Amino acid sequence: MPLLSLDSVSIRYQGPPLLEDVDCIIEAKQRIGLLGRNGAGKSTLFRLLTGQTHPDHGNIAVAGDAQIALLPQAVPDEFEGSVQAIVASGIQELPGQNLDDWEKDHLVEKILSRMELEPGAEVHSMSAGMKRRVLLARALVQSPDLLLLDEPTNHLDIEAITWLEDFLARYDQGFIFITHDRKFLRKLADRILEIDRGRLFDWSCNYDTFLKRKEEQIAAQEKQDKLFDKKLAEEEVWIRQGIKARRTRNEGRVRALKELRRIRSERPNKTGTSNLQIQEGARSGNLVLRAEQLHFHFESETERGGPEILGGFGCTIMRGDKIGIIGPNGVGKTTLLRVLLGKLEPKRGKIKLGANLELAYFDQLRGQLDPEKTIEEEVADGYQTIQINGNSKHVLGYLQDFLFSPERARTKIRFLSGGETNRILLAKLFAKPANVIVLDEPTNDLDAETLELLEARLVDFQGTVLTVSHDREFLNNIATSCFVFEPQQDGSAQVREYVGGYDDWLRQRPQSSPTRSTNQGEKNAQAKQKLNNDSIQGMDKKPRKLTFKETKELDELPGKIESHEVSIAQVHQEMADPEFYKQDASSIATKQEALKQLEAELAEFYTRWEELESLQ
Numbered sequence: 001m002p003l004l005s006l007d008s009v010s011i012r013y014q015g016p017p018l019l020e021d022v023d024c025i026i027e028a029k030q031r032i033g034l035l036g037r038n039g040a041g042k043s044t045l046f047r048l049l050t051g052q053t054h055p056d057h058g059n060i061a062v063a064g065d066a067q068i069a070l071l072p073q074a075v076p077d078e079f080e081g082s083v084q085a086i087v088a089s090g091i092q093e094l095p096g097q098n099l100d101d102w103e104k105d106h107l108v109e110k111i112l113s114r115m116e117l118e119p120g121a122e123v124h125s126m127s128a129g130m131k132r133r134v135l136l137a138r139a140l141v142q143s144p145d146l147l148l149l150d151e152p153t154n155h156l157d158i159e160a161i162t163w164l165e166d167f168l169a170r171y172d173q174g175f176i177f178i179t180h181d182r183k184f185l186r187k188l189a190d191r192i193l194e195i196d197r198g199r200l201f202d203w204s205c206n207y208d209t210f211l212k213r214k215e216e217q218i219a220a221q222e223k224q225d226k227l228f229d230k231k232l233a234e235e236e237v238w239i240r241q242g243i244k245a246r247r248t249r250n251e252g253r254v255r256a257l258k259e260l261r262r263i264r265s266e267r268p269n270k271t272g273t274s275n276l277q278i279q280e281g282a283r284s285g286n287l288v289l290r291a292e293q294l295h296f297h298f299e300s301e302t303e304r305g306g307p308e309i310l311g312g313f314g315c316t317i318m319r320g321d322k323i324g325i326i327g328p329n330g331v332g333k334t335t336l337l338r339v340l341l342g343k344l345e346p347k348r349g350k351i352k353l354g355a356n357l358e359l360a361y362f363d364q365l366r367g368q369l370d371p372e373k374t375i376e377e378e379v380a381d382g383y384q385t386i387q388i389n390g391n392s393k394h395v396l397g398y399l400q401d402f403l404f405s406p407e408r409a410r411t412k413i414r415f416l417s418g419g420e421t422n423r424i425l426l427a428k429l430f431a432k433p434a435n436v437i438v439l440d441e442p443t444n445d446l447d448a449e450t451l452e453l454l455e456a457r458l459v460d461f462q463g464t465v466l467t468v469s470h471d472r473e474f475l476n477n478i479a480t481s482c483f484v485f486e487p488q489q490d491g492s493a494q495v496r497e498y499v500g501g502y503d504d505w506l507r508q509r510p511q512s513s514p515t516r517s518t519n520q521g522e523k524n525a526q527a528k529q530k531l532n533n534d535s536i537q538g539m540d541k542k543p544r545k546l547t548f549k550e551t552k553e554l555d556e557l558p559g560k561i562e563s564h565e566v567s568i569a570q571v572h573q574e575m576a577d578p579e580f581y582k583q584d585a586s587s588i589a590t591k592q593e594a595l596k597q598l599e600a601e602l603a604e605f606y607t608r609w610e611e612l613e614s615l616q
Contacts, residue, residue: 003028003066003145003174004049006200009058011044018044020198021058027585028145031168032176033189033207037447038419040195042178046070046148049176069144073151073178075131083134084108084119090138111141115167132156136164149177153184154444157329158470158502180446182207182473204588205575213575232260276402276426276450278457279388281358281433288357288436288464289317289340294349296339309335310346313495315483319354319435322458322465324475324501327485331493333468334440336483340466341438360434362425362442369424371414375404378413379428386431402427403450419445426454435463443471476501484509546615554612557605564602571595 004026011019018041026032036042047053048060050070062068069090079086088108112119115137123134132152139147153161165187168175176193179185185207192203192210203210235257296310309332317323325333338344340351341359369378380386380395388398399409402423413424422445429437437458443451455477458465469475475482479501485493486509498505546554571591574580580588 002026003063004068005061007059007061009048009055009060011041011048011053011055017198019048019055019195019200022198022200024193024200024202025585026146026174026176029172029174030191031174031188032191032193033185034176034178034193034195035210035448036195037449038445041198042195043073043150045195045200046150046176046178049146049148066145067142068146068148069139069142070148071132071136071139071150071152073154075135079131079135080124081122082119083117083121083123083137084112086123086134087111087117087137087141090141107141107143111137115140130160132160133163136167145173147171147173147175149175149179151178151180151445153179153181153470155329155441156470158326158472159328161470161472180443180448180451181471182448183471205592209572209575212572228260228264232257232264235260276430276453276457277388278430278437278461279433280462281435282356284319284357284435284463285355286319287316287352287354288319288321289315289354290352291315291340292350294339294351295347296335296344297347309493310339311494312349314349315497317464317466319464320462322478322480323467324479324482325466325468325484326470326475326482326502326505327493328487331485333485336495337438337440337466337468357436358434359436359438360429360432362429362437362439369413369421369428372412374410374412375399375416375424376409378424379431388431398431399427419447419450422446423450437461437463437465439465439467439469441468441470443469443474472502476503546612550612550615554609557609557612561602561605561609564598564605568595568598568602571598 002025006022006024009019009022010017034042034045044053048055050068088104091104091107109119115133117130117133117137123131126134136152152164156164161181161184165184168177168188177184177188189207192205192207194201194203194210194214203213205213235253239254239257292314294310294313295308297308313336325336327333335344339346341361342351342353376395376399379399384395385392386395386398387393396406396409400406404420404423404427413421416424422442426442442454446454451471451474455474458467458478465478467474467478480499482498482501482505483495484498484505485495487493498508500508571594575591575595580591
């Protein structure tokens with residue numbers, strides 16, 4: 001019996017329906033990534049599942065006494081009190097529960113221990129990541145059969161994100177999550193649901209497979225639409241040829257044309273794609289910035305207390321560098337940017353700026369925007385046109401490149417969603433030429449398509465980029481080097497530079513250096529690496545030869561690898577066929593499990609091949 005089912009569910013507010021005649025079945029213990037553009041209806045679906053909102057039509061059925069808990073996207077304003085009291089309040093929200101006080105206390109103590117939370121700590125003084133952890137504990141104390149997570153990684157630092165990843169990877173119940181973090185999706189989702197123009201698509205696969213199938217579906221749909229439109233155009237020409245088109249023997253053709261027109265009128269319009277362009281300013285000098293022995297701290301306790309933020313930091317930034325800045329929340333990443341840009345004066349050290357710099361700055365706090373202005377007024381500064389790469393363009397046309405219709409462009413900024421606000425910042429940022437772009441947390445709330453387009457534009461940008469981000473995929477894709485705040489034994493943080501993106505930093509950082517990450521997977525990998533290193537050091541330095549059995553195994557491995565690759569390709573081809581998903585759920589699950597097994601065996605073959613090759 002399914003845990004939850006939706007039957008012909010529809011809901012709309014203003015404009016087109018967010019969900020229209022949606023059907024879906026969710027089984028127990030599934031890990032589902034819910035995708036869709038900003039405003040597509042993802043959070044609305046969560047409210048429907050928790051009963052906070054009711055559908056206009058259709059039914060939502062929950063099996064028996066199954067519990068559903070929600071981790072909201074934003075931390076509530078009234079979120080105050082001790083950790084224990086807030087987590088215990090989750091038990092009070094359970095309908096029909098008659099637990100004794102000792103049973104409630106036991107549940108709370110159990111979840112606090114599991115979540116590594118201090119019962120007496122006051123929540124108001126915690127970081128954003130720890131507040132999210134308390135909210136998650138309040139949801140989990142209800143022992144839900146299905147956990148709903150709305151943008152769980154938003155505004156979290158990498159430490160908090162990796163902790164959450166590891167926790168959910170070990171969580172023994174089902175969950176559905178909305179996120180823009182592609183690395184998070186890849187690690188956790190084994191099923192993808194997508195909301196697109198009122199419809200809910202069930203892809204029944206992981207994120208990488210979804211991307212391939214989605215691309216194939218779009219290409220096939222475009223081909224089908226072109227053939228349909230060609231047929232319709234030919235019939236429209238025929239009907240206009242004159243009286244012969246209305247003879248009795250052609251009445252069937254006329255009726256067929258009317259049907260073609262009806263089908264075309266009901267075809268959902270393709271959702272637009274952002275077309276953001278970066279205006280490149282005049283070429284800067286080869287040297288953009290050189291910093292030597294920078295020291296900085298806030299003198300006023302009301303601004304910031306604690307140890308020195310920058311202690312002897314130095315760097316050289318050249319034209320074309322793409323710098324990612326990594327570190328926990330509150331460690332001083334934005335402060336580092338402000339010092340390097342000359343907005344804050346260092347206590348010691350010196351900074352040399354290059355020649356002919358044109359700066360564009362993206363502020364994570366959105367302080368550059370006036371909430372009482374409309375989008376049109378804010379981006380164009382009261383003018384009707386904008387100069388884009390030497391050409392004049394009307395502001396409404398420019399905003400359409402950022403997915404704002406003329407009607408939406410006249411909306412005040414205070415009424416917009418987080419994703420829309422970030423798109424306005426990007427529109428305003430790129431409306432002026434620049435050769436140095438500074439981005440402070442640009443990825444929060446952006447949908448995947450806009451995020452990927454931003455990445456592509458930044459990679460092609462000939463100037464210099466400095467960005468603060470907790471999005472690991474974003475850093476991997478654009479960063480040529482990273483400045484990383486690494487915690488020290490005394491509680492301070494030292495900034496070190498590493499070549500490459502986030503994954504490159506993980507490979508290069510000293511294994512012995514202290515780290516605040518709680519990702520168990522990384523800890524296990526480090527322990528395994530240390531064990532391997534210790535074992536290698538204890539071995540005789542003279543390499544041993546392959547045994548007869550190992551030599552035979554090495555000879556057989558290429559054939560096994562080729563056979564598995566052919567089998568995997570055949571399964572992928574079979575699953576790419578839309579008819580595949582018309583089978584019953586058990587048949588689909590069996591095929592997916594077989595694919596996972598083949599891929600795991602192939603990975604083992606490659607690993608073993610490398611091991612044996614190294615001994616030759």
